[in-house]
Structure formats: structure tokens, C-alpha cells
Amino acid sequence: MSAITNVARASLSKDLRLEWRSKDAINSMLFFALLVVIFSFSFDPTAEESRRIAGGLVWVAFLFAAVVALNQTWARELRNQVLDAYRVSPAPANALFLAKAFGNFIFVIVLETFMTPLFIVFYNLRALGPAYQLLIVSALGTWALVVNGTFFAAMSLRTRSREIMLPLLLFPISIPALLATVEATTAILTGDFSAKFWIVLLAAYNVVFTTACLLLFDTVLNAE
Amino acid sequence: MNHVSHAAATPIIVIHDLVKQFGRFAALRGVSAEFVSGRLYAIVGENGAGKTTLLRSLAGLTRPTRGTISMLGTTDLRSVCRQVGYMAHPSLLYDEMAGMENLRYFARLYGIQDDERCAATITAVGLDPTLTRPVGQYSQGMRQRMSLARAMIHDPRILLLDEPFSNVDAHSARQMTHLLKQLRDAGKTIFVVTHQASQLEHAADEFVQMEAGLITRRTRELMMAETP
Amino acid sequence: MIRRTFPILGVLTAVLLSYGLYEALIGAPTEQSMGDVQRIFYYHAPSAWTAFLLFGINFVASVVYLIQRSIKADIIALVTAEVGVVFCTVVLVTGPIWARPVWGIWWTWDIRLTSTLVLWLIYVSYLILRRFSSSGQTPLMAAVLAIFGALDVPLVYFSIRFFRTQHPQPVIGGEGSIDPKMLQVALINWAGFLCFACLVCWSRYRLELLQREVEETEALEALLDSRKAQ
Numbered sequence: 001m002s003a004i005t006n007v008a009r010a011s012l013s014k015d016l017r018l019e020w021r022s023k024d025a026i027n028s029m030l031f032f033a034l035l036v037v038i039f040s041f042s043f044d045p046t047a048e049e050s051r052r053i054a055g056g057l058v059w060v061a062f063l064f065a066a067v068v069a070l071n072q073t074w075a076r077e078l079r080n081q082v083l084d085a086y087r088v089s090p091a092p093a094n095a096l097f098l099a100k101a102f103g104n105f106i107f108v109i110v111l112e113t114f115m116t117p118l119f120i121v122f123y124n125l126r127a128l129g130p131a132y133q134l135l136i137v138s139a140l141g142t143w144a145l146v147v148n149g150t151f152f153a154a155m156s157l158r159t160r161s162r163e164i165m166l167p168l169l170l171f172p173i174s175i176p177a178l179l180a181t182v183e184a185t186t187a188i189l190t191g192d193f194s195a196k197f198w199i200v201l202l203a204a205y206n207v208v209f210t211t212a213c214l215l216l217f218d219t220v221l222n223a224e
Numbered sequence: 225m226n227h228v229s230h231a232a233a234t235p236i237i238v239i240h241d242l243v244k245q246f247g248r249f250a251a252l253r254g255v256s257a258e259f260v261s262g263r264l265y266a267i268v269g270e271n272g273a274g275k276t277t278l279l280r281s282l283a284g285l286t287r288p289t290r291g292t293i294s295m296l297g298t299t300d301l302r303s304v305c306r307q308v309g310y311m312a313h314p315s316l317l318y319d320e321m322a323g324m325e326n327l328r329y330f331a332r333l334y335g336i337q338d339d340e341r342c343a344a345t346i347t348a349v350g351l352d353p354t355l356t357r358p359v360g361q362y363s364q365g366m367r368q369r370m371s372l373a374r375a376m377i378h379d380p381r382i383l384l385l386d387e388p389f390s391n392v393d394a395h396s397a398r399q400m401t402h403l404l405k406q407l408r409d410a411g412k413t414i415f416v417v418t419h420q421a422s423q424l425e426h427a428a429d430e431f432v433q434m435e436a437g438l439i440t441r442r443t444r445e446l447m448m449a450e451t452p
Numbered sequence: 453m454i455r456r457t458f459p460i461l462g463v464l465t466a467v468l469l470s471y472g473l474y475e476a477l478i479g480a481p482t483e484q485s486m487g488d489v490q491r492i493f494y495y496h497a498p499s500a501w502t503a504f505l506l507f508g509i510n511f512v513a514s515v516v517y518l519i520q521r522s523i524k525a526d527i528i529a530l531v532t533a534e535v536g537v538v539f540c541t542v543v544l545v546t547g548p549i550w551a552r553p554v555w556g557i558w559w560t561w562d563i564r565l566t567s568t569l570v571l572w573l574i575y576v577s578y579l580i581l582r583r584f585s586s587s588g589q590t591p592l593m594a595a596v597l598a599i600f601g602a603l604d605v606p607l608v609y610f611s612i613r614f615f616r617t618q619h620p621q622p623v624i625g626g627e628g629s630i631d632p633k634m635l636q637v638a639l640i641n642w643a644g645f646l647c648f649a650c651l652v653c654w655s656r657y658r659l660e661l662l663q664r665e666v667e668e669t670e671a672l673e674a675l676l677d678s679r680k681a682q
Contacts, residue, residue, distance in 0.1 A: 003335065010332040018320050076318060085316040085374065088283050090305050091333040148600070155593055159584040168580060169597065172573035173604050176611040183615065197614050205607050212603055216596050219518070223589045224286055243675065246588070248667070250675045 004095040011099030016106070018076065025107065029114050032065055036115050040122035050123040055185035058119055059178065063145065065111040067167050069104050070149035074157055083221075093218040101150040101213075108142050128191030137188065137195065140202040141181030147206065148173055151213045154220050177205045236261040236382070236413050237282065242291035244277050251277035253437035254291070259415075261381070264408040268421045269434035275417040278434070279386050282415065283310045295382070306334065309375035312386040315367045316374060319360025323370050324353050327377055334378040342377065349373045350399045365396025372400060376407075383407065383414045389423050401427050421446055461651055468644030475637040483634075492550045493634075498642035499542040500568060502649050506536035507571060507602075514598035517591055523664065526591040529598060530582065531656045533575050535649050540572040551622070561621045563612050570608045574601040 019025055039057055077083045086096060119125060127134065149170050156165040184198035235258040244252040252274045259265060267275045280286040281293060284301035296304045310316075317326045327342040336342075343353035349369040359370055368388055375383060383404075389397045397420075405427045408414055416424060421431060425446045433441040476494035483490035513529040516522060547565045548558045559565075578601065582594050630638075 006335065007333060010329055014318075014321075014329050018318070021320065076320070079319060080316055081312060081314040082316055082318060084283075084285055084310065084312065085330060086333065087285060088305060088308065088310045089330070089333040090335075155581075155596070158586050158589050158593065159581065161584060165581070165584060168577050172570060172577050173600055175570050175573075176604065176607040179611045179615060183618070193618055201607070201611055201614070208603055208607065209600070212600060216599070219592065220596060223592045245671050245675065248671050248674050250671070253675055 003090075004092050004098070007091045007095035008098045008102075011096055012102050015076075015099065015103040019103070019107070025110070028065070028068055029111060031068075032061065032111055032115050033118060035061055035064065036118040036122065040119075050125065051128070051189045052186060054119065054123055054125055054189055055182045057123075058116075059141070059182050059185065061115060061119075062108070062112055062142070063178070065115070066104075066108050066142070066145045066149060067170075069107045069111070070146070070153050070170075071163050071166055073100055073104060073150055073153040078157070087222060093221045094214050096221070097150065097154075097213065097217040101147050104146045104150055105143055108146060109138070112138060112142065125189065127189050129188040129195070131188065133188050133195055133199070134185065136199060137181060137184045137202070140199065140206055141177065141184075144177035144181070144202060144205050144209070145170070145174060147210050147213055151217060151220070154217065158223070177202060180205070233260040233262075235259060236296060238294040240292045240294075242278075242281060242293060243289045244274075244281060244286060245289045250437055252281070252288075255437070255439055256291075257432070257439055257442075259413065261413045262408065262411050263429040264404060264414045264416065264424070264427055265430050265432055266421055266424045266428040267415060267417045267432045267434060268419075272436075273434040274437040275434050276386055277437075279310075279384050279415060279417050282382075283308060283384050285310075306378060307381040309378065309380040309383045310386075311368075311371050311375040311384070311388060313390055315359065315371045317359045317367070317371055320358050322356050323351060323359055323362075323373075324355075326359055326370065327373055330374045331377045336378060345373045345377050346370070348376075349403060350396075363393065363396075364391045365393040368392050369396055369400060372403070381412060383412060385415065386417045387419065388416060389418055389420050397423055458651075458654070461647060461654075465644060465647040465651055468640060468647055472637065472641035472644045475640060480634055480637045481631065486554050489550060489553050492546050494638050494641050496543060496546040496550060497638055498645045499539045499546070500564060501642055502645045503536045503539035503543060503568070503571070505646075506532040506539065506649060506653075507575065510536065510575075510598055511602040514595040514602075517595045518599070521591075523591075524661070526595070527657055527660045527664070528653075529591075529594065530660060531653045533578055533582075533598075534656065535652050537572065537575050537579060539645070539649070540568055540575065543568045544572060555622050557622075561612065561616060561619070562623055563609070563616060566612045567605075567608055571601075571605070574604065 039061060043053065043057060074083070077086070149166065152169040153166050155169065156162045159165045180198040180201045184195040184202070187193050187195035187198065237257075237259040239255055239257045239259075242252050242255040243250065255274070255278060267278065269275055277286060281288055282295070282301075284305060292299055293301065295301055296307060298304060301308075318329075321329070323346055324339075324342060327346060328339065331338070331342055346353040349372050351366060351369055351373070359367060362370065368390075372385070372388065375385070385404075388400055392400075401423060404414055404416070404424075408427075408429070416428070418424065428446075429444070431441075431443050431446055432439055433443070472494065476491050480491065480494070482488060510529050510532040513525045513532065516525040517529060543565070547562070547568075551560055551562075552558055578594060578597050581597055582590055585593050
């Protein structure tokens, strides 16, 4: 167990350090800021409408951000075949998976934190329901996308058209999570109904798929 | 096939009828061999002879289509992976990190938290542990030596090196060869796949010649290995 | 035994499907509110049941493959996925055709229709993965994806069901109980579809098995030839 946390921690800190150094993330942030602006030109609703559709809009934008992050999950490991060094070592595959998943999670949360104020400004958003629940929904929804995304990114490594394969595999499986996240966000923004069921569903989704990913990642990593 | 006899020594690796096929292409066509500990084996042969596939099979990176590999008494290669160090033509290092940073990370994969040990290993391959330049900016010779350091950091009994001298300057090559001899003298078993067999002329204990997926000849002397 | 069973099954399929067609178009009573459009139900529902059954078999075969690495399990998984997607497509096409004249809309978040759509998407991505992945890994990756898909199914069902309680939608197929004669016709068609699915899966299975045996023999030949040349 401690081997997993040690290796995961070492891998995660390495990834965060490299990400910080490369400053590639800044490009992503600027791109997504632009995306928010474009969305607000395209959909210019009244305050009442905006609360009802913002949930969907915001999460479509976040989904874009997630796919961008996920597509480069293993990029550094592919150069110079670093994955071989990992496979040859006694380090558990799960540790690598957790490190990558958490790294992606942090990256996407940072992007969301950056984009949210922009959305609030452009759409004049104000939550009529319990706003603190939005934090829970963001965390659960992001993890749902990122955990499966990291896993499918590893699966896509052995396919042609890697960048298309990832969203192709991820989106259908993520439909219940996306539905739950959008509905929960809409519920909180409009205050029309309770987000509780959706939050429970998201939690269940996360438990099921995190377990599945942890159990099956070793198989995927070590398939030739 | 010239068979080289050794003074009674138990084999550390036993390969039996190893076959590896990629679709219709058979990279290994039934390799059987025994390798004894404390020797430096040079695996030589043309491109496509199966040398890399053999090495990757020993490393556990490629699963055999048929046949068995027994290493240190077991066929479960994953259980003895701590005793194996692997190096390939790509550096298996992160280009964006310095040498010491790379080594520190890969040492952690083996549960090694000791910075001094990392520094000592880097010095052993003839590089400067305090160098902050990212590995991506190293020359090929420096990169291969750093990759060797990564392969050695956990002090494995068996080293598997795939084309370590490829595109490497003479100085780095000599340094690596010297180090390999020292490691062999210390009791390690080393396998070097190489096109430049002459580099190991005075270092290798045995030259294992491969051709079209089979071991055709095993000799003590380089001269004989090159005669058709 | 195979030589005799296959044609018998073929004849049985033809008989069931023709009888089913007659009953569906003429024999079954006309539905009181929707009229003749409702007859599409006799193709819509049995297709869905067949598709779900095939995907269920796919899941079991995938698990068996993961545990035993049995080639036959992998072929069964491939075959049921392919035929399942076909039946799924039928459901997705007949659904809107039914909905349009009755409710005036092409699509509705009907729980069965939506679940079928998600299943269709998952299995199409499964088939694309099989086509695009490098041949050594394909069975393994596909089996893993199938398991993820199967885990997703109950979550899809509950999420859509709850969505519907919050945003009420029309139900394709009508609410409440079904006329026993109508049920009978649907079941006849289902039996026909099952036989048809069996026929196609069986043929496809044999074809795929033969193909793989040929590949393996060629590989073995290549191996022995070069060994002899040594």
C-alpha cells in the first residue's frame, strides 16, 4: 500500500513540476478564455433563460478542457519510451494511474476555476439554490470525466488515430455522468429542484468506475 | 554450433524453445539457451535477427507466443523484476528534467529514497550529478550513459542493454565498456545487444550470434563469431 | 449435426419471420389510440430485446476472455457486438418513425429509446476500437471496454429514469398493460428475430474462427519453413 502512495506521490509531483516549468498550460487557459467569449456571443440569453441553459454550456466548455488535458496525459511518457522503464520496475501500475488521474484532475479544476468567473460575468449568473453544492458537483463531475479519460487515454495509446479514439471511447460511457452533472448544476442555478439525487448518482458513478479503472489498469498497461 | 563449456556454474537464465510471432512474422523461432551468472554476453547479428525481441522477452516487456523463460529459478518474470535492469536505444528518460532529477524519480519506483546513491551512480557512469541541464540537451553519449545509470540505480543482478553504443562517441563508449567490465567482475550478469561487436572485443565473455530468430553460434572469441 | 441444424434453423427463421409479418400487419388487432402506426411495435420491441440479449452475451464472453484468454470467447464477443449493433440500429430507426406521426416529434427521451441510444454509441465505439487497435491487443482492449460498457448500463438507466421524472416525456409504446394478442405477436416476432440472430452469429462465428485458424496456420508454416532452412 505504501509503495502505491510513494510512487503515486513521486509521479504526481514530477508531473506538476514539469507542467509548471513548461508553462504550456497558459496557452490552454488563454484558449479556453477565448472559448467562453465565443460561447457568450453565440448564445445571448436573458437572465432567466441563462440560468436554465448555463449548466449545459458550462459543462460543454469544461468537457473540451478535459479532452485537451486528457489527450496529452501520456505524451511525456511516450517520448523516449519511458513507459518501458515503468513496466520493467516493481512499481505498481495503479500508482502511475492515480498520479496521472490526479494530475489531470488538478489541471482541469484549474481551468474550470479560471473559466467560471468569465461565465458568471458574461451570463450574469447567480445561483438561486445552495451555491456550496456547486463545488461538490464540480469535483465529482470532473473526477468522473478524468478517471475514465485517463484510462481510455492509456487504451488509445495502442490504436491508430489516438486523438479521436479518446473522445470516441469516453463520451458514450460518460453520458450518465454528464447528464447528472448538467442537471445538478441547473438545479442549483435555478433552485427549481433538488440536486441531491444527481449528486448521489455522480458519487455512485465515481465509485464504480474508479474501482474498475484501478482493477483493470495493470492489464491495459502491460498488454503489449 | 560451437558450444562453450563453463566451469560448473548454475544457469541464471534458462530459455526453452522461445517463439515470438507478430502476426505472420516470427521474430524468434524457437530459441533455447542457458546463461550463467557473472558473465558479459554480447548478442550480435544482423537487423531483424531477433536480438531486440529476445532482450525484451527477458525484460518481461514482450510475452512469448510459445516457450518458457526461467530467470533466477522462476518463470514469473515480474516477481524478479527488482533484479533486472533494462536499457534500450531510446533513453527511457524525461527530456525535460536534469539527470539527477530523472534518477531520483526512477529510484523512487524501486523504493529508493537515497540521493547520495543516485549521485554516486551518475558519477560511476562518468557524468556530473550537479549538472542542471535537461537530459534532452545531452549528447547521445551522455544520454546513453545516463540511461545506463537509470538501469543500474537499483543494483540489479542482471543488466539488459539494447544497442548502448549506437551513435555514441568513442569516449562515452569506452567509458561504458569499462564500467560494464567492472560490473561483470563484481558478479553481475550482463547482456549487450550490439551491432558494434568490436566495442566488446576484450570485454565480453561470450559472443552469441543470432540469425533469423535463432541462436546460431556461441563463441568466446569475436573473430570466430564473425566468420560466416 | 451442424450440417443438418443450420438449414433447419434457416427454415424455422423464415417461417417465424413470415408468420410474424402476417400477424403484425394483418392478424393483430388495431391499437385504439394510435391506429396502424402502432404495428411498428412488433419490430421495435423485439429488436430491442434481441439487442439487449446479445449485448448481455457479449458481456459474459468478455469476462470469460479476461479470465481465460479463450479465443472462442473473443469471437463470440465480436460476433454478438456486431449483430447487436444492427438490431440496436433497427430500434433507433423504428422509434422516431413511430414517434413522429403519433406525437409529432422525431425524438423523445423515452427511457428505452435513450438507453438504446447510449448502448448503440458504446458498442459502435467498441467496434471502432476493435478495428483501430493493433492486432495483438485487440481482444484484451475490447474485453475491457465491454466491461466498462456493462458497468455503465445501470447508471444510464437510473440517470434517464430520474431525468424523466423531472422532465416528463412521452413514452413510446404506451403506458399500462398490453393486449394479450398483441403480446403474442410480439413474442412470435421475437422468436423469429432470435433465430435470425442465431443464424447470423453462427455463420459469422464460423467465418471468424476459420479466418483465425488460417492465420495461425500460415504463421506456423512461416515458422517451420524458416526453421527448416537453417
